[in-house]
Amino acid sequence: MDARNFQYMFYGFSAAWVLIVIYAFSMLARERKIKAEIDRLKSMMEEKERK
Amino acid sequence: MREKLIYILGAVAAFLFVRNLNVILNVLPDEAQQGAMYRIMFFHIPSWWTAMLLATIACYTNVAYLATGKLKYDAISVSLTEVQLPILFTGLSTGMIWGRIIWGIWWTWDARLTSALVYVLLCCGYVILRNGIADPTQRAKISAVFSLFAYADVPIVWLSIRLWRTQHPSPMELPSEMWHALLWNWLAIILLMIVFLLLRLRQEEMRRELDGLRRLAHAA
Amino acid sequence: MDFWRHTITILQKDLRAELRSKEAINASFSFALVILLLFSFAFDPTEDTVRDLSGGLLWIVFAFAGALILNRSFARELPNDCLDALLAAPLPGSALLLGKALANLLLLLAVEAVCFPAFGLFYNVRWTRQFWPLLIVVLLGTWGITVIGTMFSALTVNLRLREVMLPLLVYPVMIPCLMAAMKVSNQLIGGEPLDAEAMVWIRFLIGFDVIFTSLAVLLVEIVLVG
Numbered sequence: 363m364d365a366r367n368f369q370y371m372f373y374g375f376s377a378a379w380v381l382i383v384i385y386a387f388s389m390l391a392r393e394r395k396i397k398a399e400i401d402r403l404k405s406m407m408e409e410k411e412r413k
Numbered sequence: 414m415r416e417k418l419i420y421i422l423g424a425v426a427a428f429l430f431v432r433n434l435n436v437i438l439n440v441l442p443d444e445a446q447q448g449a450m451y452r453i454m455f456f457h458i459p460s461w462w463t464a465m466l467l468a469t470i471a472c473y474t475n476v477a478y479l480a481t482g483k484l485k486y487d488a489i490s491v492s493l494t495e496v497q498l499p500i501l502f503t504g505l506s507t508g509m510i511w512g513r514i515i516w517g518i519w520w521t522w523d524a525r526l527t528s529a530l531v532y533v534l535l536c537c538g539y540v541i542l543r544n545g546i547a548d549p550t551q552r553a554k555i556s557a558v559f560s561l562f563a564y565a566d567v568p569i570v571w572l573s574i575r576l577w578r579t580q581h582p583s584p585m586e587l588p589s590e591m592w593h594a595l596l597w598n599w600l601a602i603i604l605l606m607i608v609f610l611l612l613r614l615r616q617e618e619m620r621r622e623l624d625g626l627r628r629l630a631h632a633a
Numbered sequence: 634m635d636f637w638r639h640t641i642t643i644l645q646k647d648l649r650a651e652l653r654s655k656e657a658i659n660a661s662f663s664f665a666l667v668i669l670l671l672f673s674f675a676f677d678p679t680e681d682t683v684r685d686l687s688g689g690l691l692w693i694v695f696a697f698a699g700a701l702i703l704n705r706s707f708a709r710e711l712p713n714d715c716l717d718a719l720l721a722a723p724l725p726g727s728a729l730l731l732g733k734a735l736a737n738l739l740l741l742l743a744v745e746a747v748c749f750p751a752f753g754l755f756y757n758v759r760w761t762r763q764f765w766p767l768l769i770v771v772l773l774g775t776w777g778i779t780v781i782g783t784m785f786s787a788l789t790v791n792l793r794l795r796e797v798m799l800p801l802l803v804y805p806v807m808i809p810c811l812m813a814a815m816k817v818s819n820q821l822i823g824g825e826p827l828d829a830e831a832m833v834w835i836r837f838l839i840g841f842d843v844i845f846t847s848l849a850v851l852l853v854e855i856v857l858v859g
Contacts, residue, residue: 374453374510378460378503382605385499389612396619403626410633479855527812534805542802545794555788558852562784562806565844569809 415611423608429601436594453511459599460504461529463606465567467493467500468532472564475557484621487553490560492613494539496606501533516580524573525581532570535563549624639724643732644739650709651740657705661744665698669751678756687758688819692811694748696778699741700800703782706733707790716790726854734776734783734849741775762824770821773838774814777845781806784849787856806845813838 437455471493478486508526509519520526542559546552574583587595651658672690676682710716719729753760760767785803789795813834820831827835 368449370510370514371449371452374450374507375456377506377510378456381499381503381506386609389609389616393612393616393619396616396623400619400623400626403623403630407626407630407633479852528809531805531808538802538805542798545792545798551791554855555792558788558856559785559802561852562781562845562848565848566806566809 415615419608419611422604422611426601426604426608429597429604433594433598433601436597441590441594450511450514453507455595455598456602457504457507457511458595459602460500460507462599463602464497464500464504465571466603467497467606468564468567471497471560472567475560475564478553478557484549484553487549487557488614488617488621490557491543492610492617494536494560496609496613497536498540499609500602500606501536505529505533521580523579523581524577525570525579528566528570528573532563532566535566539563549621636725636728639728640732640735643724643729644735647706647733647736648739651705651736657702658740658743661698661701661740662747664701665694665744665748666751668694668697669748669755673755680757683756683758684823685819687752687756687760687822688815688817691748691752691818691822692774692815695741695745695775696804696807696811698744698748699737699775699778699782700803702737702740702744703779703786703803704796704799706737706783707786708795711790720857726857727850729857730783730787730849730853733786734780737779737783738776741779742771745771745775758822759824760822763821763826766827767818767821770814770817770835770838773835773842774810774818777810777814777838777842778807780842780846780849781810784845784853784856787853810838810841813841 433455437452441452443449443451471490474486474490474493478484478490512521513519539556539560543552543556546555573579574581669690672694676686707716710719720726749760752758782799782803785799785806789798789802792798817827817831817834817838821827
């Protein structure tokens with residue numbers, strides 16, 4: 363019983379950590395996308411000014 | 414400046430988590446009835462405490478936005494609520510896994526679990542609502558009002574185990590070493606949440622910059 | 634008592650508009666009866682199962698049929714800038730909300746008044762044994778549904794995805810109210826009188842109604858006008 367409970371405890375811990383890690387990665391991915399869009403718009407506007 | 418703060422807090426949180434895991438797994442003894450399984454409470458309980466704490470702070474910033482109209486309060490509110498989502502799901506899943514082992518059931522519809530699930534649904538609804546509104550001022554106003562309605566559930570979640578007899582365990586006495594481990598883990602989770610909060614706030618600022626640039630680009 | 638005069642004016646206006654066109658109420662009646670019919674196929678309505686499920690079934694029907702009425706509540710004012718006209722009128726936003734909520738309450742009560750006899754017929758249930766307590770519970774629960782629904786109708790009136798967002802946002806907020814109403818209605822439809830536990834749920838319902846009515850009255854001005 364004890365060994366099995368230990369195993370389920372690890373499932374519980376891993377569930378908690380996996381969710382946090384997924385969220386952290388999704389936030390970083392979103393930030394990268396926003397940054398890319400900002401850079402794209404900035405370069406587009408600089409081109410327009412040069413013309 | 415903020416970058417450095419994010420890194421420092423992240424490092425402290427990571428260090429605390431490692432230290433706490435050591436305490437939780439190696440130092441503390443097994444509990445008499447539950448074996449090793451009770452250790453999940455060191456994540457389950459602080460997760461929910463943190464979520465309730467963030468919800469309460471969000472209530473203040475929502476009222477502040479409605480009172481002053483300054484969009485920075487809206488940025489803080491949305492960051493607080495979105496950052497609550499992973500911690501809420503963590504709290505739910507750790508609770509369900511514990512329940513499956515100790516009670517034999519994944520779920521039950523008692524006061525605490527039902528009101529907690531309602532709160533999670535309301536947070537998800539908040540995020541969906543925000544994504545559906547394009548105009549920043551209207552979005553801020555509508556989500557602030559919705560958030561205040563959603564906050565009405567939080568006292569029910571908190572008080573449910575004190576007012577009613579529930580499947581969920583009632584408040585109990587803990588030996589001091591377990592109590593200390595609990596509080597240290599809570600600190601670690603709060604630091605992690607502050608890191609996420611700062612990251613999300615930065616994203617919100619970037620989004621506003623993006624909105625401004627888009628408007629400029631389309632006007633030219 | 635200007636406030637109540639304004640509220641009653643809005644109440645009369647909404648009722649008159651709805652009763653003349655009958656768009657929402659017809660849809661609501663048909664929807665409710667169809668769901669009742671469908672549920673009778675979903676499970677075999679023997680005496681015992683019906684007694685356990687009656688409260689839950691009826692309140693689900695009321696919640697879904699109510700959403701049709703509540704959606705129309707503020708959406709009706711969008712064509713021809715009627716909403717702007719109402720906001721420019723010299724009445725407080727809370728009077729507008731209460732008037733519309735009361736109108737919705739009466740409309741939903743009308744739907745429920747048809748649903749209960751239909752339920753009794755389709756499922757062979759004698760539901761009138763505890764009529765007066767049942768009426769009180771129905772009034773409290775329906776007010777909970779309508780005040781929240783009208784408030785969120787005001788909240789979502791200007792959104793593109795209004796029809797989708799309203800049920801999505803409203804149902805989780807209504808869950809405590811529906812739960813309390815379901816539990817007590819189950820008992821009352823089964824013929825048992827109100828006991829101590831049921832009184833706890835009724836107090837909970839009253840508290841819910843008071844809290845959400847106050848919140849709605851406080852916040853509606855901000856939502857409508859900004």
